[in-house]
Amino acid sequence: MTELSSSADEAIAAVRAFSRFYTRQIGLLDEGLHRTAFSLTEARVLYELAHRDGLTATELGQDLGLDAGYLSRLLKRFAAQGLVMRTPSAEDGRRHVLALTPAGRAAFAPLDEASRREVGAMLGRLADSDRTALVRAMRTVQRLLGEAPASVRLRPFRPGDTGWIIHRQGRLYAEEYGWDDSFEGLVAGILAGFVASHDPARERGWVAERGDEPVGSIFLMRQSETVAKLRLLYVEAAARGTGTGRQLVETCLAFAREAGYRQVTLWTNDVLVPARRLYENAGFRLTERAPHRSFGTDLVGETWTLDLDARPRDLTPPPVPPDCAA
Structure with a gap:
């Protein structure tokens, strides 16, 4: 294993400290995300299905970096609960696309609203200039860690x-x-x-x-x-x-x-x-x-x-x- 310099050790410690701070700030340590019955991963799956049309299980797993077996079990549980349905693609009958049912959208709505409310409260404590600086810093983190840059x-x-x-x-x-x-x-x-x-x-x-x-x-x-x-x-x-x-x-x-x-x-x-x-x-x-x-x-x-x-x-x-x- 390559030995890290002291500056690299400090950077690792800083990233881990920020991760601990941020997960605490947005409630990721709670038993259920935003005081709901859904875990963070389950909420992310619901969010993607609520905001994107025509997703397959393969595409969803790739985009979220989820293990195929784990995602398959999660989707089967959601289907059994009446939250998600699978239908043949109109363009290619061999492919099946995922979508939220009306019950799934009803289950996601309070989760989405709670997230907006909690983040809004966190940002509401900041002055306009500090809020702008925070958003800019977050976008810098996304860019440096590999997310495709905006135009x-x-x-x-x-x-x-x-x-x-x-x-x-x-x-x-x-x-x-x-x-x-x-x-x-x-x-x-x-x-x-x-x-x-x-x-x-x-x-x-x-x-x-x-x-x-x-x-x-x-x-x-x-x-x-x-x-x-x-x-x-x-x-x-x-x-x-x-x-x-x-x-x-x-x-x-x-x-x-x-x-x-x-x-x-x-x-x-x-x-x-x-x-x-x-x-x-x-x-x-x-x-x-x-x-x-x-x-x-x-x-x-x-x-x-x-x-x-x-x-x-x-x-x-x-x-x-x-x-x-x-």
Whole structure:
């Protein structure tokens, strides 16, 4: 058996402590779940059958990770109690699908209501900001432990995003490139200026979200009457390779055209190779390079330019790191 480091031991202890805490919070240690006659597993089976149509026993077992023999015995008991029925599938007579009977739905209803009431009471003790943080943390746990991630959507920049963008860009560039806190100061200055005086008709920002969790951002800011500047593009590690960076850039450029700009420019650094490829695929061309020392390291700064009259190239979604389009 591989010996675990002390940090791994601490992580295991923390997970086990959280598991004990959470099972106590939601009543999993009670003899019957939510003071009913049903166990947790029985309640999960009823929940799936109440919310999904056309399930077979095989599919139900796979989705819940249940032993086939155990699930078969449970379903036979439910059928004997008049809670579940099996009928031939309309599409394939060789398959039998499961469904709750009216009695099964009547038995599930108080269980479902009790669950909603208990969770609602738990969340009702929290302030709105703490409730949001809790839900976001739970979604992070689901994502990290393997549940399929939700799709990414873009929304407009709004109050409350500024601090998050400064924090995430400062943290990630420090972790991934070793940049010091002067980069975080640069991001803070850019956003402070945008918030203080941007023109919504010609300057905007967008945030990419997966569920309620922000995973990226981008801004278009006015440089002159005819030239806009793409700034502060970045994508969280968890959303890279999904086309999120491409989606952010496309949205930004579409608005630039709509706002009447003739050209978009950006400044980045040569170490951000995948992001540079993203700009190139969008039709930007490299127009200037110059070495500089910034953020505690030696870099080569680059200016990229896109003439909006030019037809954009077909975009492919490369794995995009957080990009310094400052």
